[in-house]
Amino acid sequence: MSFQDYIALEQIDTGEYTVTIHDKYWIVAGPNGGYLAALFANAGNLHINSPGRQLRSLTTHFLSPPKLGEARITVTTERSGRLVDFLRFKLVQNNKTLLLATGVWGSAGESPTTPQLKIPDVPSPDECTPIDRIIEHPIRLREQWETRSAMGAELTQETIGQKKREPDLSWWIRPVVHTMTGAPLIVAISDALPPPIFTTSPQIQFVPTIDLTVYIRADLSTVDWPANEWVLVRFVTRHVSHGYLEEDGQIWLRDGTLLGMSRQLSVAK
Numbered sequence: 001m002s003f004q005d006y007i008a009l010e011q012i013d014t015g016e017y018t019v020t021i022h023d024k025y026w027i028v029a030g031p032n033g034g035y036l037a038a039l040f041a042n043a044g045n046l047h048i049n050s051p052g053r054q055l056r057s058l059t060t061h062f063l064s065p066p067k068l069g070e071a072r073i074t075v076t077t078e079r080s081g082r083l084v085d086f087l088r089f090k091l092v093q094n095n096k097t098l099l100l101a102t103g104v105w106g107s108a109g110e111s112p113t114t115p116q117l118k119i120p121d122v123p124s125p126d127e128c129t130p131i132d133r134i135i136e137h138p139i140r141l142r143e144q145w146e147t148r149s150a151m152g153a154e155l156t157q158e159t160i161g162q163k164k165r166e167p168d169l170s171w172w173i174r175p176v177v178h179t180m181t182g183a184p185l186i187v188a189i190s191d192a193l194p195p196p197i198f199t200t201s202p203q204i205q206f207v208p209t210i211d212l213t214v215y216i217r218a219d220l221s222t223v224d225w226p227a228n229e230w231v232l233v234r235f236v237t238r239h240v241s242h243g244y245l246e247e248d249g250q251i252w253l254r255d256g257t258l259l260g261m262s263r264q265l266s267v268a269k
Contacts, residue, residue, distance in 0.1 A: 002179035003144070003188065006035070007042045015075045017043055021066045021093075026140040030065025033209040033264075034191030035141075039073060040089045040101045041184040041214075047075040048085055053105045054220055055183040056084065059213040060101040066093050083107055108219045119256045122150035125172040125230045135194060145192055148172045150232060167196035167237040178227040183216050189231060190214045190249050190262035197237045197245055197268070207245065207266040215261045223257055230254060243268055 006024060009017040025035035037060040044055060071093040078086045084106035091099040122128075128148035132138075150170040171193050179185065195207045232252040237245050249262035 002177045003038075003175050003185060004180045007038050007184055007188075009039070009043055009046060009073065011046065012072075015047060015077075017046070017073045017075070019071055019073060019091075021068055021071055023068055024140055024144055028139070028206060029208065030067075032141045032188075032191060033060070033062055033212055034188040036060065036062070036066070036091070036099060037101070037191070037212055037214065038184040038188040039091070040099075040103065041187045043073045043075050043089060044087050044103050044105060045183065047077070047087065048105045050105075051221065052107050053085060054108075055187075055216050056104045056106045057213065057215050058101060058103040058187060059211060060089075060099060061211045062099060062209050064096070064098045066091065066098050069093070071098075078102075083109070108221075117250065117258055119232065119252045119254075119258075120150075120170055120234055122170055122232065128172055131171070141192065144176055146174050146176050147193065167198075167200045168234070169193070169196040169199065169236075170232065170234040172230045172232055174228065174230050181225040181227060181229075182220055186216060186251055186260040187214045189233060189251055190260065191264065193233065193235060195237070195245075195247060195266070196235050197240065197247075201240070201268075204240075204245075204268050206269040208269070210244075210265045210267060212264040213262065217258045217260055218253075223253065223259070224255070225253060225259075231259065240268055 006022050009019050011017050019039055025032045041055055071091055074090045076088045078088050084104050087103045089101040090097055125148050128150055131147040134149055150172055197204055235247055235249045237247050245266055245268045247264050251260040252258055
């Protein structure tokens with residue numbers, strides 16, 4: 001099965017969908033947050049059902065991790081304007097609300113050509129080290145992604161947790177099974193990799209996400225993104241305080257197209 005199969009939804013009424021929570025995207029204490037947020041991205045696409053409007057912003061709050069099995073997603077249009085639609089989401093399982101989200105779907109418009117972020121200069125995927133040669137502890141989530149470190153010789157198992165580098169990691173990533181590309185896949189990629197804080201703070205062992213915001217920065221109807229293409233991601237943590245940390249992300253195609261940006265707030269345990 002592909003990623004698209006695992007986020008498939010069945011509509012049961014207007015704005016109401018059922019979904020099966022799979023164990024393929026499991027991490028330490030439940031499903032991966034990027035996978036769960038991608039369910040909302042898919043639900044919003046189905047609810048809007050307009051090729052002229054795509055996901056622009058999605059913020060997901062993780063109240064409690066879902067269990068394996070069936071859950072229900074509801075989507076409400078809070079406002080529909082000339083350029084954007086504002087949606088509200090809820091995931092419920094066993095009559096308990098576990099996730100909340102808001103999202104914006106909007107049409108493309110004209111804008112200046114500057115400023116522009118430039119893709120980081122890193123080795124090609126063929127020159128990079130697979131993640132399973134760097135991080136020894138397997139989790140189910142990692143089985144769904146082909147991942148290679150874009151840090152070259154700088155990132156090895158010996159440097160993890162040894163305070164030899166900044167919490168700033170770059171990776172090449174793509175699904176193991178080729179799948180439909182688009183906004184839900186960008187959302188999933190935004191939370192598919194190990195937190196960079198693990199490279200500098202060995203006392204932090206677990207960073208459950210409180211909220212995750214993903215911005216889609218490309219016009220996905222015009223980009224050339226084949227199903228087997230590698231995507232470059234960079235994740236950085238700049239500040240830890242009072243038991244919380246943030247993580248900022250950038251997601252690129254190899255041709256330099258910025259697909260998306262992300263920010264999440266996590267508890268540092």
